[in-house]
Amino acid sequence: MVVGGVACVIALALTDWLSGSGVSLVSLADNLMTSMAAVATVAAAVTARTGSGRVRIAWAVMAIGLGSFTVGALLWFVYRLTEFEHPYPSVADAAYLVLPIAVGIALIVLSTGFSRTSRTRLVLDALVVAWSFTIVGWIAVLSEIWKSAPGDRLRVAVSAGYPVLDAAVLTIGVLVVARAHGVQRRTLALLTAAMAAIAMSDGVFVYLTATRQPTDTALLYPGWLIGLALFIGAAVTGRGFTHREVIAAQPVSWTSLWLPFVPVLLASAAVFTQSPADLAVGPIPLIGFLLLLAFSARQLLVMSENRSLLATVADQALRDPLTGVGNRIVFRDRLSHAMQMRQRDGLSVGVLVMDLDDFKVVNDTLGHPVGDELLSLVAERIVGSVRAGDTVARLGGDEFAVLIEGRVDHSQLVAHRVVEAFDEPFIVDGQDLLIRPSIGLAVAEQGDPDLLAEDLLKRADIAMYSAKRSRAGGVHLFNAEMLLSETPDNDLFASGPMPASRSGASTVRLLGELRQAIDQFELTLVYQPKFDLKTASIVGVEALVRWPHPKRGLLSPDEFLPLVRRYGLMGSITDLVINQALDDVVRWRKDRLEVPIAVNMFAPSMADLRLPGKFAKALAERNLSPSQLTVEITEDLFLDHMERTKTVLNQLQEFGIRIAIDDFGSGYSALSYMRDLTVDEVKLDRHFIAPIPADQRASAVVRAVLNLANELGLTTVAEGIETAATADWLREHGCHIGQGYYFSPPLTADKLRDILKRCDRDSTCRATGCSLRYGSCHWSESDVTHIELMR
Incomplete structure (x- = not known):
């Protein structure tokens, strides 16, 4: 665009400088025009090479047209240098006339919002305007050439070719620009403006030729130079041109309505100024007949389009405009x-x-x-x-x-x-x-x-x-x-926080993969043992869900549970965990291992009145005692529908299933839960436990909770025990059960079974309990390595 602007400035300055109309200055203008035509050709070729589809085709045609114009300019320059006697019409004119044809093709190819029928009408509009201006031009100018040289039909045809082609292309350009959108309009408008500038100089050239005036004048060049500069600008902006074929019902522009009629009226007015004898001498009857054919075909096409448009409107009234299906x-x-x-x-x-x-x-x-x-x-x-x-x-x-x-x-x-x-x-x-x-x-x-x-x-x-x-x-x-x-009530599944680092696309993709993993039972469970803090014996395990993602590796709950909570997948996850955990209990029982198991439940899910029936059915199908199952309510969100939740918990307890409040101290209403809900256990959150015994304030709070739980007759479980000092402090202050990496990391079902079987065979373990710590049980080196690695 900058190149085009600079060229325009040069052309305008040159116009003023060439006011003397000297031959040497005209030769300089010829040189400049040839150079600019060559630059425009190269620019169009580069744009064609970088484009694709329709864009490449259009600019390849433009490169041909501008290359032909460059050849014409070179020939015309040679004619002047060699003082060729009859330079008009010549091969140079044939080369010049290729450019408007190329521009018209490029505009049609790059046009958007046109169906095949409307593109045909576009061409007919161009013919109507072209024949109309041919009649006007004939009566105004070309008839003089006809009368002065009645035997030189080629001269007349070439003289008529310039305005006819220019008018047709300008018509196409105006109609195409009227329907263009956004960035497309800029490129198409530059092409049309370039053709308008070329047409101005072509018109002056034809007039000077018809009136037998010298054509070696500087008045001819401003339009050609400005037009070539605009072609360069169009080629530069055309590199960002994206053609999107949009054929949809659009409001009919006023330009497309009146444009074909105005030239026809002008042609009719020009005809009425001539006598029948004058009209019969030239080609006006033939041109008028061609104009009538083009105009009639155009109107028939408009009628056909209107009928199709009415049918489309009637059909779209019954169809969804976005998807195309019924509404x-x-x-x-x-x-x-x-x-x-x-x-x-x-x-x-x-x-x-x-x-x-x-x-x-x-x-x-x-x-x-x-x-x-x-x-x-x-x-x-x-x-x-x-x-x-x-x-x-x-x-x-x-x-x-x-x-x-x-x-x-x-x-x-x-x-x-x-x-x-x-x-x-x-x-x-x-x-x-x-x-x-x-x-x-x-x-x-x-x-x-x-x-x-x-x-x-x-x-x-x-x-x-x-x-x-x-x-x-x-x-x-x-x-x-x-x-x-x-x-x-979709609010039942309240949304939790989403990971801030996850992009929108990856969130949607991960959510789809998670659904697929749930459907295909790809989620797995690991089990963290729970220990009696006095005897160090295993009193149960907690089931923890993991996702072995095929690309991201093993994902912990923190990496996908926000999605589960936010988008209501907790019901599916719960079913999967309950069934898989109880199946593992059945497999352990075959090895004579009775292991109570705890599963986590999302707090709002406890309002589902169908939950007790689901659990009862799952236990009965496996012939398991309800006392082997503990339901841990994740206490990091408010409980909705409290009355329904109480009903569900009462039914679970009547059936024999234990209830625990998980992550106690991390949520919003811990004390009210202890007051309002009939629960059996309270599990102190790991962040609640971590500061003791170093932090006296934290120790005082935990000690108060332990005393309160004991007064209410609740079993207390401490999560996240990492050190011996923490375990000793909790034991001394009356905490019943502990779990954490100090005792054992989460283990797979098979690994847990192997360890329990080995403990069952070991007399020391049976007598003193087993903490799964190296030194308190007689493990093989592979067991110790496995536990240390998981830690």
């Missing part, structure tokens, strides 16, 4: 029709409603454009999963619906195919996003003849919210019990 209006209409046909033919009607899990994360972290693209890809997946006659619609936001007509099993089959369509990740903006849907399905069968379309849609919506609350995946088929719990 809420068409879905309700077809659902009502299907329900009416159901009453007549007795066929079942199924409605599937689905909502994308964690879609808000995509919008918040990756931006709404990525979210919009993801919705479009989701719609494509759904359409590819259903049958040809099923109706897919977007109800709003990230909620979609499918209308399925036919047998009940067909509805369920289609629903499961939709679920399977989300097994593969979506590739959006170079990111792999694994998004899962919550899907609810409601089917209207023959036994419910009075069911309305609105009620069926509401049932599917309730089933979808049930799926979203449970986070269990799959298809949730509506049943009457869902009406009793129709409270889509």
Whole structure:
């Protein structure tokens, strides 16, 4: 752009300097024009080389056109030097005329917002304007050349070629710029402005030739020089040109409406100023006939476009503009029709409603454009999963619906195919996003003849919210019990803090991988032994979840539990941990090892009234005693729905399951929990324990909690014991149980089993207890190495 600006300044200064119209100065102008044409050619070629697709094609054509102009300038310069007698018309003119053709092609190739039909109309508009100006130019100027040299038809044709091509290209340029957007408009406007400057000098040249005036004048060069400078600027800005083909319904610009008509009116007015005899002498009848053909074809095309536009508007009124599937209006209409046909033919009607899990994360972290693209890809997946006659619609936001007509099993089959369509990740903006849907399905069968379309849609919506609350995946088929719990309370899974260092894209990717790991049971458990501080014997273990990530290695809970809490995956995690932990208890029991086990529960999950039944079923299936299970409530968040939580805890205790408050002292309402909840254990948080016995204030607080717990009859457990001094202090002040790396790191299920079996065989361990510390048990060197490494 800077080069173009400097060239413009030089050209304008040169115009003033060449006012004497001397031949030597004209030769200098010829030299400058040739040099600038060569620079413009090189600039266009470089832009073509760095571009791709349509951009490369357009600038390759421009390089050809500017190269041809350069050749023409060189030939014209040679004609002047050799004092060639008849330089017009010549091969140089043929070379010059290639440039407007190249510019017109480049503008059409780079244009956006045009369909194939509208591009055809663009060319017809250019022809209408060109023929109109040909008529005006003929009557004003070219008729003189015709009369002065009636036998020199080539001279007349070349003289007419300049204004005709220039007018056509300028028409294309104006219409293309009117529809251009953003950065595209700058490049296209520079091309059009360059062609306008070239056209000005071409017009002066044709006029001087027609009136037989000398053409070796400085008045010709400003337009050519400015035009070439603008071509250089367009080539420079064209390197950042990104062509995006957008064919969508757009408001019709006023320019496209009036532009073809004004030249036609001017041509008509010019014709009326001539006598019939004058008109019959030249080519006006033929040009007028061509103008009529072009204008008629243009109007027929406009009528066809209008009819297509009306059909498109009618279709878009029933379609979602973002995804292209049906909208809420068409879905309700077809659902009502299907329900009416159901009453007549007795066929079942199924409605599937689905909502994308964690879609808000995509919008918040990756931006709404990525979210919009993801919705479009989701719609494509759904359409590819259903049958040809099923109706897919977007109800709003990230909620979609499918209308399925036919047998009940067909509805369920289609629903499961939709679920399977989300097994593969979506590739959006170079990111792999694994998004899962919550899907609810409601089917209207023959036994419910009075069911309305609105009620069926509401049932599917309730089933979808049930799926979203449970986070269990799959298809949730509506049943009457869902009406009793129709409270889509997503606040139940309150969000915890997210790691600040994690980027939006990696958060979404990690969340998708976590869902996949849960679905495929890839999370594992390790167990940290709990010791009686008086006897040093193992009295139980705490199950701790780990994620062996295929790329990031073994992830601790701190690295993925914030995602679990924030996006409502705790229910799935809890099911996985409970079942895997109880399965390990069963395996230990086969080796005659009775090991009580504790599992962590996210505090808000304790309001789920179905929880006691789940635990009872899991224990009964494995023939385990409820006394072997302790539920530890993570006490780092408020407990919601306190009354429901009390009910759940009472049912668990009545069943025989022990209740513990975990991380006591780290949360908001520890003392109120001890007062309001009927619990069996209090586990002191590691940060609560660490300062003792060095910090007297910390020691006083812990001592008070231990005394209070003893008065309430609660078992006290200290977490995070790292030193012998801490263990001795806790033992002296009445703490019952301890765990931490001083005693043992978390162990795998197999390693824990091996150690317990060895302790069971060792008489010293049976008599004095086992602390898993080197020296108090007779371990092999490999056991010691294993424990030290894990520490």
